[in-house]
Amino acid sequence: GAVVSQHPSWVICKSGTSVKIECRSLDFQATTMFWYRQFPKQSLMLMATSNEGSKATYEQGVEKDKFLINHASLTLSTLTVTSAHPEDSSFYICSADRQGVSGRGQFFGPGTRLTVL
Amino acid sequence: GEDVEQSLFLSVREGDSSVINCTYTDSSSTYLYWYKQEPGAGLQLLTYIFSNMDMKQDQRLTVLLNKKDKHLSLRIADTQTGDSAIYFCAESIGGSYIPTFGRGTSLIVHP
Numbered sequence: 001g002a003v004v005s006q007h008p009s010w011v012i013c014k015s016g017t018s019v020k021i022e023c024r025s026l027d028f029q030a031t032t033m034f035w036y037r038q039f040p041k042q043s044l045m046l047m048a049t050s051n052e053g054s055k056a057t058y059e060q061g062v063e064k065d066k067f068l069i070n071h072a073s074l075t076l077s078t079l080t081v082t083s084a085h086p087e088d089s090s091f092y093i094c095s096a097d098r099q100g101v102s103g104r105g106q107f108f109g110p111g112t113r114l115t116v117l
Numbered sequence: 118g119e120d121v122e123q124s125l126f127l128s129v130r131e132g133d134s135s136v137i138n139c140t141y142t143d144s145s146s147t148y149l150y151w152y153k154q155e156p157g158a159g160l161q162l163l164t165y166i167f168s169n170m171d172m173k174q175d176q177r178l179t180v181l182l183n184k185k186d187k188h189l190s191l192r193i194a195d196t197q198t199g200d201s202a203i204y205f206c207a208e209s210i211g212g213s214y215i216p217t218f219g220r221g222t223s224l225i226v227h228p
Contacts, residue, residue: 006159034215041125043205043220044160093159097214106214108152110159 003027004096006109013084014117021079021112023094029074030096034106035067038091050077084116121219123206128225135193137222139206142187146208149182150216151191154203163191163204193224201226 003026013019023033031052036044048069049057056069066088068080077096081088091113095106123139141149146168152160166173166180166189173180179192193200203223207216 004159041220043121043218046215049215095160106216107162108160111157113157 004094004107004109006092006094006112008112009110010113010115012115012117015085016083018080018082019084019114021081021092021094021114023077023079023096023109025075025096025098025107028096028098030077030098031074032097033071033077034095034097035069035077035079036093036095038093038111044093047079081114084114086116089114089116120217121206121208123204123219123222125220126223126225128227129196131196131198131226131228133196135191135196135200135224135226137191137193137204137206137224139189139191139219140187141189141206141208143208143210144184144187145210146187147211148209148214148216149180149189150205150207150209151178151180151189152205152207152218154205154221156202160205196224196226198226198228200224 005024007022033050035047037047038044046059047062050069050071052071052074058064071077091111093111095108121141129135148165150165151163153163154160164175177194181190203221205221206219209216
């Protein structure tokens with residue numbers, strides 16, 4: 001159990017366009033989801049915490065107007081990269097917090113590779 | 118320096134044991150984790166240890182925690198080529214389950 005999916009798994013877009021990435025918890029409800037960004041050979045950087053029904057909490061240095069997060073239901077959070085530029089190219093990973101599972105509360109999605117041309 | 122540090126590369130021969138080391142700075146860490154990331158994939162939780170434990174064993178995996186030195190290690194016995202991946206050490210602090218990750222150790226297993 002505790003499967004998290006992401007869609008799409010990879011996307012290539014032109015500079016200036018917007019891209020939406022979906023994160024779904026398939027077999028559990030997640031009041032909290034997290035969005036990470038990973039550069040090649042780097043660690044995961046937490047971008048924001050997404051809470052169902054409320055505004056996301058962004059980490060310092062992350063532009064909330066550029067990375068729009070919506071968590072409209074207990075199983076779905078979306079990350080929209082607006083007006084994407086080549087420097088936004090990265091691997092984006094989401095995770096979902098499964099309540100009541102001590103220590104291993106976060107389950108990670110498979111990631112989305114974004115390439116901006 | 119970084120909150121969680123680990124060496125970037127480790128190369129071992131198939132069948133040998135691998136030991137991946139990690140140091141962390143926050144003594145109030147509650148949980149410490151090891152994640153595995155295969156190429157182009159997300160993170161898979163391998164194992165975790167609560168901060169009041171010294172050791173945890175799960176099949177081929179052994180986690181050792183030295184809280185005094187803030188040192189965590191992951192030992193993989195009988196390493197196989199399928200174990201080749203990046204291994205991330207992570208900690209969470211207090212009541213938060215949001216992990217802080219190290220930069221990852223690339224484990225290369227060669228015949």
